[in-house]
Amino acid sequence: MAQRPVTINPTKPGGIAVGLVLALTLGTLGAVAWRADWGCGLGAADWAAVRFTVTQALVSAGLSCLLAIPVARALARRRFWGRSVLVTLLGAPFLLPVIVAVLGLLAVFGRNGILNDALGALGLPEVSIYGFHGVVLAHVFFNLPLVTRLILQGWLSIPAERFRLAASLDAPVGRLLERPMLRTVLPPAFLIVFLICLTSFAVALTLGGGPRATTVELAIYQALRFDFDLGRAAMLASIQFGLCSIAAALAWRMTAVDGFGAGLDRSVDRWDGSRWGDAVVIALVATFLLVPLIMVIVRGVPGLLELPADILRAALRSVTIAIISAALCIGLTLALALRGGRIVGLVGVLPLASSSLVVGTGLFLLVYPIVNPAKLALVVTALVNAVLALPFALRSVAPAVDKITSDYARLGAILDMSTWVWTTRVILPRLRRPLGFAAGLAAALSMGDLGVIALFAGDAQETLPLAMYRLMGAYRMDAAAGAALVLLVLSFALFWICDRGGRVDADL
Amino acid sequence: MLICEKLELTQGTFQLSADVRFAEQAITAVIGPSGAGKSTLLLAIAGFFAAQTGRVLLNDVSFMSAVPGKRPVSMLFQDNNLFPHLSIFENVGLGLRSDGKLNVADQKSVLSVLDRVGLKDMADRKPGALSGGQQSRVALARLLLADRPVVLLDEPFAALGPSLKDEMLDLMQEMLVKDAGATVLMVTHDPADAQRVADHVAWVADGVVHAPRPAAAIFADPSAGLRNYLGKMG
Numbered sequence: 215m216a217q218r219p220v221t222i223n224p225t226k227p228g229g230i231a232v233g234l235v236l237a238l239t240l241g242t243l244g245a246v247a248w249r250a251d252w253g254c255g256l257g258a259a260d261w262a263a264v265r266f267t268v269t270q271a272l273v274s275a276g277l278s279c280l281l282a283i284p285v286a287r288a289l290a291r292r293r294f295w296g297r298s299v300l301v302t303l304l305g306a307p308f309l310l311p312v313i314v315a316v317l318g319l320l321a322v323f324g325r326n327g328i329l330n331d332a333l334g335a336l337g338l339p340e341v342s343i344y345g346f347h348g349v350v351l352a353h354v355f356f357n358l359p360l361v362t363r364l365i366l367q368g369w370l371s372i373p374a375e376r377f378r379l380a381a382s383l384d385a386p387v388g389r390l391l392e393r394p395m396l397r398t399v400l401p402p403a404f405l406i407v408f409l410i411c412l413t414s415f416a417v418a419l420t421l422g423g424g425p426r427a428t429t430v431e432l433a434i435y436q437a438l439r440f441d442f443d444l445g446r447a448a449m450l451a452s453i454q455f456g457l458c459s460i461a462a463a464l465a466w467r468m469t470a471v472d473g474f475g476a477g478l479d480r481s482v483d484r485w486d487g488s489r490w491g492d493a494v495v496i497a498l499v500a501t502f503l504l505v506p507l508i509m510v511i512v513r514g515v516p517g518l519l520e521l522p523a524d525i526l527r528a529a530l531r532s533v534t535i536a537i538i539s540a541a542l543c544i545g546l547t548l549a550l551a552l553r554g555g556r557i558v559g560l561v562g563v564l565p566l567a568s569s570s571l572v573v574g575t576g577l578f579l580l581v582y583p584i585v586n587p588a589k590l591a592l593v594v595t596a597l598v599n600a601v602l603a604l605p606f607a608l609r610s611v612a613p614a615v616d617k618i619t620s621d622y623a624r625l626g627a628i629l630d631m632s633t634w635v636w637t638t639r640v641i642l643p644r645l646r647r648p649l650g651f652a653a654g655l656a657a658a659l660s661m662g663d664l665g666v667i668a669l670f671a672g673d674a675q676e677t678l679p680l681a682m683y684r685l686m687g688a689y690r691m692d693a694a695a696g697a698a699l700v701l702l703v704l705s706f707a708l709f710w711i712c713d714r715g716g717r718v719d720a721d722l
Numbered sequence: 723m724l725i726c727e728k729l730e731l732t733q734g735t736f737q738l739s740a741d742v743r744f745a746e747q748a749i750t751a752v753i754g755p756s757g758a759g760k761s762t763l764l765l766a767i768a769g770f771f772a773a774q775t776g777r778v779l780l781n782d783v784s785f786m787s788a789v790p791g792k793r794p795v796s797m798l799f800q801d802n803n804l805f806p807h808l809s810i811f812e813n814v815g816l817g818l819r820s821d822g823k824l825n826v827a828d829q830k831s832v833l834s835v836l837d838r839v840g841l842k843d844m845a846d847r848k849p850g851a852l853s854g855g856q857q858s859r860v861a862l863a864r865l866l867l868a869d870r871p872v873v874l875l876d877e878p879f880a881a882l883g884p885s886l887k888d889e890m891l892d893l894m895q896e897m898l899v900k901d902a903g904a905t906v907l908m909v910t911h912d913p914a915d916a917q918r919v920a921d922h923v924a925w926v927a928d929g930v931v932h933a934p935r936p937a938a939a940i941f942a943d944p945s946a947g948l949r950n951y952l953g954k955m956g
Contacts, residue, residue: 621802622802622805624770624790624797624799625799625802625803625805627769627770627789627790627791628768628790628791628795628796628797629791629816629817629820629868630790630791630792630820631791631816631820631821632820632821635820635821635822639805639808639821639822640805640807643807644805644806644807
């Protein structure tokens with residue numbers, strides 16, 4: 215008989231959480247598969263959408279990884295003023311509402327952007343951000359920082375002594391130390407970005423479109439909202455789920471990388487590489503990331519005056535959804551993390567394989583015969599976003615629960631703590647940091663959501679991102695810029711408040 | 723009398739048998755090479771390691787079916803004996819009530835036991851603000867308040883410096899055994915600890931917990947294995 219496991223963690227809520235997640239992912243998939251109309255098979259346009267989806271995801275992931283290597287290397291071996299700020303900033307795009315970032319990119323690369331202004335002044339032809347390369351540009355903007363952080367972590371995990379040894383032997387650092395590290399870090403990073411790009415709906419919605427730049431998700435949206443062809447939407451959603459689950463299965467086999475790991479604020483002493491080369495790389499990437507963000511603020515401030523009156527109501531609606539979604543996500547995360555075990559590992563990745571459009575389509579099909587979907591738009595948005603943020607929240611909370619359990623479960627048991635006392639007096643207080651971070655993440659992700667809400671909402675359920683998208687669609691760019699600024703501030707404020715709440719006198 | 727009756731502990735290739743009795747209201751040091759199973763023996767008595775066969779009895783009553791918290795046993799581990807987010811007062815209070823709901827009389831008891839270990843002024847602080855020696859005193863205060871007849875110590879003072887450790891051992895002998903009358907089993911890898919405070923010594927080696935012998939006798943006339951072990955210790 216082996217060591218008796220100390221069973222002091224509550225496990226029942228975990229069962230309910232597992233059920234809920236399974237219902238929302240596999241259950242909605244079932245609805246989608248059941249209603250899918252395979253009658254006419256895949257048309258030419260559908261094949262084009264599949265091809266476009268996969269191609270842009272491959273190119274985006276490839277470019278993000280390729281470009282991230284020199285950036286991460288420069289950050290790993292240089293100390294400079296503002297380095298820690300820049301590393302923190304690399305975490306920001308993950309929280310940034312997609313539509314805000316798109317507006318920032320438009321301000322730089324769009325028709326009236328500063329790049330085309332400069333090209334025009336030089337008498338050169340203007341570039342267009344719409345279509346394939348626009349989608350790829352936006353995806354690189356989002357994922358280059360993510361991959362950079364992942365690789366940076368890999369770089370900093372190489373012990374400093376190895377670099378010293380290599381330098382004293384005058385051995386090639388690249389072949390000896392760096393390539394083996396990159397071989398383990400890059401493939402999972404590539405797959406994660408590939409997966410993110412497969413499911414990023416808002417980028418395709420705003421920068422793609424038309425027969426040559428439509429993703430599967432965009433096609434689902436159009437089939438549902440414009441053609442109201444439920445069978446076709448369901449068929450496309452099945453295809454999308456197939457694509458994602460292949461990528462998710464591959465990624466799951468390879469990884470346990472964690473993009474939010476601590477300890478990125480040090481650098482390693484090295485004796486190779488060009489100081490100026492690194493400086494240029496860092497300057498370029500900082501410019502690429504910062505200028506669009508600055509443009510959101512620069513154009514947003516005057517735009518605040520142009521905001522329509524009902525934007526306030528949209529903002530309130532968004533904040534409410536974000537708070538509900540974060541609370542739900544935290545509840546699910548906690549229940550699952552406390553339960554532990556293999557099924558939880560599986561449930562933790564299932565949402566990665568199901569995009570918000572697929573889940574949304576499934577729910578739409580289920581509720582449509584019973585009630586007007588628009589009436590449920592806000593509830594569904596909060597719920598779906600809570601489940602979609604779950605893998606990220608779980609990744610932050612589950613290891614912390616394991617650590618507390620392995621450190622203190624015996625002490626709790628010998629003191630005869632009940633499950634309730636253990637959970638409320640030990641687990642919760644000690645989890646404040648990761649819980650705060652996870653809540654902030656879930657709130658920010660939900661705040662910026664422009665996926666499932668676009669499927670469900672009518673005018674009366676407009677959230678801030680949707681209102682902003684409609685302003686952009688109506689070419690009211692000044693007002694859209696103002697809304698973007700409000701959305702940006704609210705998203706980061708929500709994240710900051712939650713994250714901060716977890717840190718304030720948390721004795722660890 | 724604490725008795726291990728035909729206790730068989732196995733895990734993978736590890737195997738340990740114990741058929742011994744431990745003197746009550748006394749300290750028995752458990753010594754032996756690392757990996758011999760000293761900690762495992764304590765974990766089994768506390769209920770964290772399920773025995774293959776056999777029983778553990780206190781005053782002829784077996785407590786094998788009870789979960790750790792319901793056994794007449796307190797235990798200090800090598801580390802993590804205090805909750806870092808709770809104050810000293812709250813940590814000690816857990817010895818009395820695990821849900822932390824202390825009435826006025828309970829609170830008085832906590833303060834008085836803190837006074838005994840010299841930490842009354844530290845009641846509102848968190849463990850992180852205390853030195854290693856003070857933290858050990860907090861753990862001792864909780865043991866005193868819990869007042870369970872058997873106390874298991876799995877080298878909780880190993881990280882302290884030599885003089886602090888000696889001080890803790892003396893304090894423990896004084897308060898826990900002489901005053902409170904507890905039966906203490908103490909794992910140690912330092913024979914000096916055993917010589918300092920132990921009444922009896924149980925030698926654990928080759929898969930067997932040997933019957934405890936009086937400390938003076940066992941060090942004056944060690945078995946071949948123990949002599950070898952002590953010799954290696956230098």
